[in-house]
Amino acid sequence: MAQRISRRLMAEYVAGRLLDGDSNVITQLAAYLVESRRTKELDTYVYDVETALLAKGLVVADVVSARDLTKATQDAITVFLQDSYKADRVELRPSVDSELIGGVRVRTADAEYDASLRRQLNKLQKMKV
Amino acid sequence: MTKLSVTELSRDLRDAIVQLETTEGLEKVGIVTRVGDGVAWVHGLQSAGYSEVLTIESDAGDVEAFALNLNEDEIGAVLLGNDSEVKAGARVTLKGETLSVPVGPELLGRVVDPLGRPLDGGPAIKTKQRGVVEREAIGVMGRKSVHEPLMTGIVSIDAMFPIGRGQRELIIGDRQTGKTAIAIDTMINQAKQKTSVVNVYVAIGQKLSKIARLVDRLKEEGVMDQTIIVATSPSDSASLLYLAPYAGTAMGEYFRDNGEHALMIYDDLTKHAVAYRQMSLLLRRPPGREAFPGDVFYLHSRLLERSAKLSDDLGAGSLTALPIIETQAGDISAYIPTNVISITDGQIFLETDLFYQGIRPAISAGLSVSRVGGAAQTKAVKSVGGNLKLGLSQFRELASFAQFGSDLDDATKSQIDRGRRLTELLKQLQYQPMGVWEQFVSIHAVTSGLFDVVDPDRIKEAQAALIAKLWGDHKAEMRELNKGDKPSDELVELIDSATKSVAKGFED
Numbered sequence: 001m002a003q004r005i006s007r008r009l010m011a012e013y014v015a016g017r018l019l020d021g022d023s024n025v026i027t028q029l030a031a032y033l034v035e036s037r038r039t040k041e042l043d044t045y046v047y048d049v050e051t052a053l054l055a056k057g058l059v060v061a062d063v064v065s066a067r068d069l070t071k072a073t074q075d076a077i078t079v080f081l082q083d084s085y086k087a088d089r090v091e092l093r094p095s096v097d098s099e100l101i102g103g104v105r106v107r108t109a110d111a112e113y114d115a116s117l118r119r120q121l122n123k124l125q126k127m128k129v
Numbered sequence: 130m131t132k133l134s135v136t137e138l139s140r141d142l143r144d145a146i147v148q149l150e151t152t153e154g155l156e157k158v159g160i161v162t163r164v165g166d167g168v169a170w171v172h173g174l175q176s177a178g179y180s181e182v183l184t185i186e187s188d189a190g191d192v193e194a195f196a197l198n199l200n201e202d203e204i205g206a207v208l209l210g211n212d213s214e215v216k217a218g219a220r221v222t223l224k225g226e227t228l229s230v231p232v233g234p235e236l237l238g239r240v241v242d243p244l245g246r247p248l249d250g251g252p253a254i255k256t257k258q259r260g261v262v263e264r265e266a267i268g269v270m271g272r273k274s275v276h277e278p279l280m281t282g283i284v285s286i287d288a289m290f291p292i293g294r295g296q297r298e299l300i301i302g303d304r305q306t307g308k309t310a311i312a313i314d315t316m317i318n319q320a321k322q323k324t325s326v327v328n329v330y331v332a333i334g335q336k337l338s339k340i341a342r343l344v345d346r347l348k349e350e351g352v353m354d355q356t357i358i359v360a361t362s363p364s365d366s367a368s369l370l371y372l373a374p375y376a377g378t379a380m381g382e383y384f385r386d387n388g389e390h391a392l393m394i395y396d397d398l399t400k401h402a403v404a405y406r407q408m409s410l411l412l413r414r415p416p417g418r419e420a421f422p423g424d425v426f427y428l429h430s431r432l433l434e435r436s437a438k439l440s441d442d443l444g445a446g447s448l449t450a451l452p453i454i455e456t457q458a459g460d461i462s463a464y465i466p467t468n469v470i471s472i473t474d475g476q477i478f479l480e481t482d483l484f485y486q487g488i489r490p491a492i493s494a495g496l497s498v499s500r501v502g503g504a505a506q507t508k509a510v511k512s513v514g515g516n517l518k519l520g521l522s523q524f525r526e527l528a529s530f531a532q533f534g535s536d537l538d539d540a541t542k543s544q545i546d547r548g549r550r551l552t553e554l555l556k557q558l559q560y561q562p563m564g565v566w567e568q569f570v571s572i573h574a575v576t577s578g579l580f581d582v583v584d585p586d587r588i589k590e591a592q593a594a595l596i597a598k599l600w601g602d603h604k605a606e607m608r609e610l611n612k613g614d615k616p617s618d619e620l621v622e623l624i625d626s627a628t629k630s631v632a633k634g635f636e637d
Contacts, residue, residue: 007202044162044172048202051175084155110173111155112220126190 007041011048018049019056050109057088062107066100066116077106080113159221161185162203167212167366168411169194171204171221180263182224187214195228195368198412205412207368209244230376232260232383237327240344240358243369243376248360249344260379262372266434273440275474278505278613279326279392279449282318282562283311285492285555288514288572289521290477293505294326294390294447295438299469301454301461302479307490308453310559311477312394313343315451318562319392320352326449327384327391328356331377334370334400337362350560357381367411370404378435381448385437388444393436397453398429402465419464429465430472461496475499488556494521507565507613513572517551520576524548546585550575553588566610567596570624579628583635595631599624 010029017025033039050060059081063069069077078090085108102117159173169185177183177196183206185192192215198205208215230245233256240249247254275293292298300308316328332340340360347353359377361370374395381391395401402425409422417423429452436450452473454466459481461470470476475498483491506514527545531537537545554575557563563571571592574580583591599607603623610616616624 044202047160047172051173106155107158108155110157110159110175112158113155 004036007045007048008052011045012052014049015052015056018053019058047109054085054087054109059085059087059090059108061090061092063092063094063104064097064100064107064116065094065104066096066098066102068096069094069104073104077104081106081108157223159183159204161215161217161219161221163217164208164212164215166411167208167368168408169206169208169212169215169221171196171206172202174204174221174223177204177223178227180227182226182228184222184224185215186220186222187216189214193224197408198414207371207408207412208366209368209372212366228262228372228376229259230262230379231256232258232380236357236380238354238356240340240360242365243359243361243372245376245380258383260383262375262379264379264382264435266431267437267439267443271437271440271443273438273445275438275501275505277390277438277447278502278507279315279390280318280322280324280507280562280565281311281315282321282564283314283490283557284563284568284571285490285494285557286311286477287506287565287568288510289494289518290475290492290497290499291502291506291510292449292451292475292499293438293502294449295436296475296499296501296505297433297436297450297452297473298499298502299452299454299473299476300479301456301466301470301476302491303456303459303481306479306481306484307559308455308479309396311479311490312396312451312453313346314559314562315392316347316356316394317350317352317560320350320355321562322564325355325390327381327389328352328394329377329381329391330356330358330394330396331374332358332360332362332396333373333398334361334363334365334404335396346560367404367407370401371408374398374401374432378432378448382435385439385446385448386444388446390447391449393448393450395432395450395452397455398469399455399465402428421464425465426468426472429469433469433472474501488552489559490557492555494518494525508615509565509569509610509613510572512615513569513576517572517576520544521548521551521555524551543581546581547575547578549585550580550583550588553585554592556589564611565613566599566607569610569616570595570599570628573621573624574628574632577625577628579625579632582632587635591631591635594634595628598631599627602627 014025014029033042053060061081063077074092077092081087081090100116100118103115105116106113157174157176159171161169162172163170179196179199181196183194183196185194192208192210194206194208196204196206231254235254235256239247239251239254242248245254275295277294279292279294280287281292300311302308319326319328344358347356357380359373361373378393381393384391402421405425405428406421410416414422433450433452436448438447439445452469454469456466478493478496479491480493524545527541528548531545554571574595580591606620610620
């Protein structure tokens with residue numbers, strides 16, 4: 001019986017190959033997930049690869065805001081993440097979600113910075129002020 | 130109703146916003162990948178510690194869990210709330226602390242769950258301190274040998290298997306043999322004898338109706354004011370049943386660490402082991418003997434090791450433990466019973482046969498033992514109860530032989546007669562614990578031979594008459610004797626003469 005490969009080890013391998021510029025590794029990972037019937041773990045694999053990239057100095061972050069962010073704000077987020085992780089490179093994946101009402105939510109592989117109005121209102125609601 | 134002040138509302142709102150804005154920076158988060166049977170599997174949060182509390186966000190509010198499996202790829206966390214509220218994909222954050230419960234005198238008289246939330250319909254519990262649920266036991270240098278008695282009020286225990294403060298004495302037996310009754314009587318005795326020992330009764334998976342009856346009884350006996358009840362019912366999650374004894378111990382430790390004395394009753398650890406087995410199997414830990422996980426011994430040893438008599442430097446407080454174990458068909462060699470027997474400082478074994486013969490408490494003199502209590506026995510009881518255990522064991526052996534024939538020599542006959550009287554004497558009704566003086570005069574009356582003229586069937590009657598006479602005629606002397614010191618020769622003579630006069634009234 002084939003030994004089940006640790007997700008973290010696999011993610012570290014994929015992250016290393018991606019940083020070396022080998023995009024074929026994505027196809028290989030997809031084939032592995034299909035073959036080993038682990039496609040349901042796709043999201044966790046993505047998180048693990050991003051965590052491995054993080055350890056290698058590349059931060060990939062989802063940035064969600066209520067409306068389009070200006071270049072200045074995106075630069076400020078990039079600097080914030082660079083400082084927080086002591087990272088060499090930061091890549092942002094911006095998107096818009098009006099449900100946030102205002103502010104911004106930044107999510108990396110292992111952490112989150114939620115400065116959205118929605119979250120603050122939720123917190124207030126929980127505190128029953 | 131207070132008048133609503135718009136100025137204050139505005140100020141409170143601003144303060145709350147300022148507090149929210151102080152939570153700057155990146156917060157470590159994970160997500161729930163799957164959930165079921167009270168266990169959530171979390172991806173991320175690589176910095177989580179063992180037993181650390183996690184907060185899982187849900188539509189119905191935050192649900193807490195504690196991390197028990199720290200795997201390479203994920204965390205297995207046991208939920209403290211309802212698992213139906215937690216959805217896959219939910220955001221999980223670290224609380225940054227291990228589980229703790231409120232501790233302090235504010236808990237006295239209350240019925241709480243293992244998280245310290247009130248179950249008695251009373252007001253919210255506000256304590257000044259919190260105690261860590263999983264705490265390391267005190268070290269060697271912080272301890273002192275057990276030397277003070279913890280009177281149960283049950284003659285057969287105090288005379289034959291004395292329990293000291295800081296001791297762990299197991300109560301073991303089949304179902305319906307009176308295990309809980311012994312624990313309750315001990316609690317009641319602490320109030321009757323005004324020992325100021327705090328009782329902490331931990332009900333693990335007990336029926337709520339039984340707990341309600343217990344609370345009523347303790348209130349009736351005036352014991353509830355010095356008692357804390359940590360209650361879990363069979364409908365509670367396995368995680369709460371698992372936590373209950375640790376939470377109760379944290380509450381008891383508060384009193385121990387403040388120079389006071391507390392008595393822990395774990396009713397019962399069999400159900401606790403079963404709850405832990407359920408959790409372990411759901412967390413996919415490898416099953417061992419009887420499907421229990423490999424660390425089931427450590428589960429109970431680390432719990433019971435927290436019971437101790439502290440050194441004078443640490444305030445000389447104590448935490449005594451009476452764990453209860455339920456056996457199946459009297460089999461004390463099963464896995465969990467042998468584990469707990471080896472951990473504790475002795476056991477009181479209750480036999481079904483004795484129970485149905487009407488010998489209650491149904492304590493087996495041969496299989497019960499107290500390994501450290503001898504040093505803690507009151508001198509008064511020790512002076513009369515010295516060879517009680519041996520005599521009773523010999524009697525039960527002789528009695529079983531005597532069934533086969535009537536040709537017995539006089540010495541054997543008298544030994545059997547004395548044994549029958551002793552057996553009758555040691556029968557004791559529930560909720561009627563006895564003080565030191567009552568125990569002394571009762572045992573002395575039989576072992577000295579002064580009650581030899583009394584028919585064994587009338588021993589209890591004669592005992593009651595003797596106690597009533599001595600209390601009526603010599604209250605001051607009996608109060609003195611109740612302090613536990615060895616009685617003077619004059620006092621023994623006084624008791625002897627009272628015993629003789631009572632015995633005369635019961636002669637055939």
